[in-house]
Amino acid sequence: MADKNCFSMIVDSRSVNESFVRSVISTFAAVLDPTVEEISDIKTAVSEVVTNCIVHAYPDTIGKIYIKCNTEGNVLTVRIRDKGVGIPDVKKAMEPLYTTAGDERAGLGFAVMQSFMDYLRVYSKPEKGTTVIMKKHISVRYDLRR
Amino acid sequence: MADKNCFSMIVDSRSVNESFVRSVISTFAAVLDPTVEEISDIKTAVSEVVTNCIVHAYPDTIGKIYIKCNTEGNVLTVRIRDKGVGIPDVKKAMEPLYTTAGDERAGLGFAVMQSFMDYLRVYSKPEKGTTVIMKKHISVRYDLRR
Amino acid sequence: MAVEISLSGEVITARLTGEIDHHTAVGLRKEIDNSIEINMPSLVILDFERVSFMDSSGIGLIMGRYKNLSKRGANLNISGVNPRLYKMMRLSGIERIVKVDSPLKGEKFDG
Amino acid sequence: MAVEISLSGEVITARLTGEIDHHTAVGLRKEIDNSIEINMPSLVILDFERVSFMDSSGIGLIMGRYKNLSKRGANLNISGVNPRLYKMMRLSGIERIVKVDSPLKGEKFDG
Ligand SMILES: Nc1ncnc2c1ncn2[C@@H]1O[C@H](COP(=O)(O)OP(=O)(O)O)[C@@H](O)[C@H]1O
Ligand SMILES: Nc1ncnc2c1ncn2[C@@H]1O[C@H](COP(=O)(O)OP(=O)(O)O)[C@@H](O)[C@H]1O
Numbered sequence: 001m002a003d004k005n006c007f008s009m010i011v012d013s014r015s016v017n018e019s020f021v022r023s024v025i026s027t028f029a030a031v032l033d034p035t036v037e038e039i040s041d042i043k044t045a046v047s048e049v050v051t052n053c054i055v056h057a058y059p060d061t062i063g064k065i066y067i068k069c070n071t072e073g074n075v076l077t078v079r080i081r082d083k084g085v086g087i088p089d090v091k092k093a094m095e096p097l098y099t100t101a102g103d104e105r106a107g108l109g110f111a112v113m114q115s116f117m118d119y120l121r122v123y124s125k126p127e128k129g130t131t132v133i134m135k136k137h138i139s140v141r142y143d144l145r146r
Numbered sequence: 147m148a149d150k151n152c153f154s155m156i157v158d159s160r161s162v163n164e165s166f167v168r169s170v171i172s173t174f175a176a177v178l179d180p181t182v183e184e185i186s187d188i189k190t191a192v193s194e195v196v197t198n199c200i201v202h203a204y205p206d207t208i209g210k211i212y213i214k215c216n217t218e219g220n221v222l223t224v225r226i227r228d229k230g231v232g233i234p235d236v237k238k239a240m241e242p243l244y245t246t247a248g249d250e251r252a253g254l255g256f257a258v259m260q261s262f263m264d265y266l267r268v269y270s271k272p273e274k275g276t277t278v279i280m281k282k283h284i285s286v287r288y289d290l291r292r
Numbered sequence: 293m294a295v296e297i298s299l300s301g302e303v304i305t306a307r308l309t310g311e312i313d314h315h316t317a318v319g320l321r322k323e324i325d326n327s328i329e330i331n332m333p334s335l336v337i338l339d340f341e342r343v344s345f346m347d348s349s350g351i352g353l354i355m356g357r358y359k360n361l362s363k364r365g366a367n368l369n370i371s372g373v374n375p376r377l378y379k380m381m382r383l384s385g386i387e388r389i390v391k392v393d394s395p396l397k398g399e400k401f402d403g
Numbered sequence: 404m405a406v407e408i409s410l411s412g413e414v415i416t417a418r419l420t421g422e423i424d425h426h427t428a429v430g431l432r433k434e435i436d437n438s439i440e441i442n443m444p445s446l447v448i449l450d451f452e453r454v455s456f457m458d459s460s461g462i463g464l465i466m467g468r469y470k471n472l473s474k475r476g477a478n479l480n481i482s483g484v485n486p487r488l489y490k491m492m493r494l495s496g497i498e499r500i501v502k503v504d505s506p507l508k509g510e511k512f513d514g
Contacts, residue, residue, distance in 0.1 A: 005162065009155035015315035016151065016177060023173050028166055040345070040376045047347040051314040103359065104321065106351040108384055115383055161426035186456070186487045193458040197425040250432065250467050254459040254495055261494055
C-alpha cells in the first residue's frame with residue numbers, strides 16, 4: 001500500500017496538453033501498480049475532461065486548467081477545474097450523445113468518465129467554470145517477485 | 147518550432163517524486179523533439195534539483211516543491227523552488243564535491259546542473275528557501291519523415 | 293499520430309498509427325476526407341490495429357466519416373480493434389451502425 | 404530498481420537494473436553492503452549495463468562502496484557503463500580512483 005501522495009498542476013488549454021496531462025496523471029498513478037487496463041481507463045477519462053476544458057470551457061481563448069491529484073490507500077483521486085463558460089444544465093450535459101459542439105464531437109465524454117472510473121461528480125456554474133472529480137480504485141495485485 | 151507553452155506544478159518533497167517530476171518535465175519537453183541525449187541531460191539535472199529539495203531544503207519534514215516550466219522557441223526553461231532551510235553561501239555550495247550531507251551524497255548536484263544544462267541560476271535565502279532556474283537549448287533536427 | 297492511406301479498386305484503407313485524441317483527430321480527419329474527395333471510394337476501411345490510445349474523439353472521427361460516406365452512398369468498416377478500443381466502441385454503440393471487424397470482439401470486455 | 408548479487412570465489416558482482424536516484428539508492432546500498440559484510444570479498448564489481456538512468460546519487464553510491472571496501476583492503480570495479488552514464492562518471496572524476504571498465508569509454512563524450 002502506497003503512502004498518501006499528491007500533486008497539483010496548472011496547464012494552458014492547448015490541445016497539445018491533452019496527451020501531456022494524461023501521461024502525467026498515469027505516471028503519478030504508477031506507484032499504485034495499476035494494470036494496463038486500469039491505466040488505459042484513467043488516461044481515457046482524463047483525456048475527456050481535459051479536452052472538454054479546451055473545446056467547451058475556453059472555446060475561443062487559451063485559459064488555465066487546474067489539476068489536483070492524490071493517491072490514498074489504493075484509490076486515485078483526480079480533480080480538474082476550469083474557469084471557463086460553465087454548464088447551464090449539468091444533468092442534461094451528462095446524457096450520452098448530448099453535445100453542443102459540431103459533428104466531430106461524439107457527446108460521449110461524460111459517459112466515458114462515468115463508465116471508466118469508479119466515481120464521478122461534476123460541479124458547474126455558468127460563467128464561473130466547471131469542476132470534475134473522479135476516483136479510481138486500483139486493484140491490489142500479489143506479485144511474488146516483488 | 148513549437149508554440150509557447152507552460153505548466154506549473156506543486157509536489158510533496160517525497161523521494162518517490164524524484165522520478166515523477168523528471169518524467170513529467172521530460173514529457174513536457176517532448177514537443178521540442180529533443181534527442182535521447184538531451185532528454186537524459188534534462189532528466190538528470192531535474193533529478194538533482196528535486197533531490198536537493200528533499201534532502202537539504204526539507205531535511206526532517208515533508209514540504210512543497212514548486213515547479214514552473216515553459217518552452218519558447220526551442221528553449222526549455224525549468225524553475226524549481228522550495229521554502230526550505232535555504233543556503234547561507236550559494237557560491238560555496240555550488241563548488242563541485244562540496245556537500246553538507248553525509249558520505250552518500252557526492253556534492254555534485256550543482257556541477258551536474260551546470261554541465262548538463264545551458265543556463266543555471268541559483269537564488270537562496272536562509273530560512274526562506276531556494277530557487278533554481280535552468281534552461282536547455284534543444285537542437286533543431288531536420289527529419290524528412292515528418 | 294499518422295495515417296497511411298492506400299487505395300485498391302474502389303476501396304480506401306486508412307491505417308491509423310499512434311494516439312487518437314481531439315488534438316490529433318483534426319489532422320486525421322483532413323487527410324481521410326481529402327482522400328475520399330479525390331478517390332470517390334465505395335468502401336473505406338479504418339484500421340485501428342496500430343492505435344495505442346483513443347478517447348471519444350476517435351468515435352467522433354468515425355461518426356464524421358460515416359456521415360460523409362453515407363451522403364455519398366459509400367460504406368465504412370472498422371478493423372483491428374483491440375479489447376481496450378473495443379470498450380470505447382461498445383460504449384458508443386457505434387457497432388450498431390458501422391461494421392466493426394475484430395478478432396477479439398466481445399471476448400474480454402463483455403462483463 | 405533492483406540489484407542481482409552473485410558470488411564467485413572472492414568476487415562479488417552486483418548487477419544493477421533500472422533507475423538510480425536518491426530514492427532507489429537507499430535500498431541498493433543496503434543490499435550491497437549487506438553482501439560485503441557477509442561474504443568479505445576481495446573485489447566488488449558494480450555492473451551498470453542495465454541501468455537506464457542515474458543521477459549523482461549513483462556517484463554517491465559508488466564512493467560509499469569504495470570507502471567501505473578500502474577500509475577492508477578490498478577493491479571496487481565499475482563495468483557496463485554506456486556513454487550517458489560515462490558523462491556522469493567523467494564529471495565526478497571517479498575514474499581516477501575506481502577502475503571504470505567500459506567498451507565505450509571516452510569514445511563519444513570526450514568533447
Ligand atoms: N468544462 C466544460 N465547460 C463547459 N461546457 C462543458 C464542459 N464539459 C462539458 N461541457 C458541455 O457538456 C457537453 C457534453 O460533454 P461530453 O459528454 O464530454 O461530450 P462532447 O465533449 O463530445 O460534447 C458538451 O458538449 C458541452 O456543452
Ligand atoms: N534546495 C536546497 N536547500 C538547502 N540547501 C541546499 C539546497 N540545494 C543544495 N543545497 C546545499 O548545497 C550543497 C551542495 O549541493 P549539491 O551540489 O547538489 O550536492 P549534494 O546534494 O550531493 O550535497 C548541499 O550539500 C546543501 O548544503
